[in-house]
Amino acid sequence: MSAPHPVIREAFGQLRREARLRHRDIAEKLNLSEGGLIAAHVGNARDTTDSPLQATRLRAEWPALIEALEPLGVVMALTRNAHCVHEKTGVYRKASHHGQMGLVLGGDIDLRLFYAQWAHGFAVSEDTDKGTQRSLQFFDASGMAIHKIFLRPESHLAAYLELVEQFRAEDQHPGLTPIARPTAEPEQPDSHIDIEAFRQGWASLRDTHEFFGLLKRFAVSRTQGLRLADPRFAQQVDLASAQEVLNAAAQENVSIMVFVGNAGMIQIHTGTIGKVVVMGPWLNVLDPGFSMHLREDQIASAWVVRKPTIDGMVTSLELFDAHGDTIAMFFGERKPGKPELCEWRGLIDRLLHTSPEVVCAA
Missing domain, CATH: 3.40.1570.10 (HemS/ChuS/ChuX like domains)
Structure with missing residues (x-):
């Protein structure tokens, strides 16, 4: 059983300040998924916690959300797996979907999206030494990161805030219940x-x-x-x-x-x-x-x-x-x-x- 959300937020703030750890590493130290770490900050009021992070839960309307990103202008797209991180800067143009499959074909931002795997999304705001860092972060049912979108200095902040309000979920209680990822079937001989x-x-x-x-x-x-x-x-x-x-x-x-x-x-x-x-x-x-x-x-x-x-x-x-x-x-x-x-x-x-x-x- 994970720690209470205020305890998670306090521990996050301490590890972020003192050890300069990444979200993924902090989550591992706290025995949480990365999505669970972010979800613990939903509804967080910065004046009542030591954590520099605040999160807003988003509605699970993933294709519509991705297709509404172009007005944000230039952003940084980040996709990773356990051993490799891929970061691209550009605009989310030519976004489309067919059923649970999506495409972004904007030139610099070139994505293939498999929405059946998407379960949780958050707008994340974090105070850093360089100012406030804003992002959109998406996770699977286990809380594993699928995709992140970070605003850059040249991004359109007003469009971002409008998008967050447009896709804001009614439920803004902290936390998520992770669902274990299915184990891969063994290879046949x-x-x-x-x-x-x-x-x-x-x-x-x-x-x-x-x-x-x-x-x-x-x-x-x-x-x-x-x-x-x-x-x-x-x-x-x-x-x-x-x-x-x-x-x-x-x-x-x-x-x-x-x-x-x-x-x-x-x-x-x-x-x-x-x-x-x-x-x-x-x-x-x-x-x-x-x-x-x-x-x-x-x-x-x-x-x-x-x-x-x-x-x-x-x-x-x-x-x-x-x-x-x-x-x-x-x-x-x-x-x-x-x-x-x-x-x-x-x-x-x-x-x-x-x-x-x-x-x-x-």
């Missing part, structure tokens, strides 16, 4: 899988989006599918491959796509990268408008993956943790109807120490 049919299905792909359906049809996990694939389509590579590829992409000005996500969100960066920095276990991209922070020590396997499409082969570098969960995926920049960049294939060929299939034009 390789011997139960028609490997030949699976490989034929892979070779017959015509779109990268068909890959998830292929895995589902044969009831294999992603990493199991990579293990069972024809070697021409999946090759395991060194755990340091991401660092090698990102450094080469930065040095050679190759435009790439960086996918980072969780069960409720995938966030994508498309473009060149500049500053690649290693800090302890963290592999970082630190560019204006885009940052990535990846725990290299949590990479359990790395794969070069190829998928046939009507536009030719699409090649990715994919990273997985010890549970088989995806940490991050890297592609060359591409759009439907166009083949992937020759320069990207060259980076991957060098990673694999193979001769390039196609020589890029000078």
Whole structure:
């Protein structure tokens, strides 16, 4: 049983001031989910607590809320999983949804949203040394963070406040009751899988989006599918491959796509990268408008993956943790109807120490 909400708020304030810990780390110390930590601050009046944070619970009208974000102007979008954080600055343009699936195709902000996983949302205001930080934060039923949107100095504060009032929930009592995340089903034995049919299905792909359906049809996990694939389509590579590829992409000005996500969100960066920095276990991209922070020590396997499409082969570098969960995926920049960049294939060929299939034009 968690501590009373005033106790949580006081502990948060102390840890935030003295240890400078992130919300996620404070929640772990207090044996809470991150969503539970934020929810404990709903209804918090700053004049009666030591906590610098205040939260407003939002109605669970997620597609409408996301589609109402454009008037806020430039904001910072943050999506993370256990081992990687992806931050993009831009405007939430061209937001749409079909059922429980959503899209934001605003150029800099490029998202795939899976609303069935969304359970809780809050408008969060926190006093910091640099002033008041305002954000919108969304969590799944267990209280795990799905997506966060942070205002920047150039954001339109009046539009933000109007949006918070528009989507403010009637229930402003603190706290949430977490629901445990379902455990992943164990992989079926390789011997139960028609490997030949699976490989034929892979070779017959015509779109990268068909890959998830292929895995589902044969009831294999992603990493199991990579293990069972024809070697021409999946090759395991060194755990340091991401660092090698990102450094080469930065040095050679190759435009790439960086996918980072969780069960409720995938966030994508498309473009060149500049500053690649290693800090302890963290592999970082630190560019204006885009940052990535990846725990290299949590990479359990790395794969070069190829998928046939009507536009030719699409090649990715994919990273997985010890549970088989995806940490991050890297592609060359591409759009439907166009083949992937020759320069990207060259980076991957060098990673694999193979001769390039196609020589890029000078």
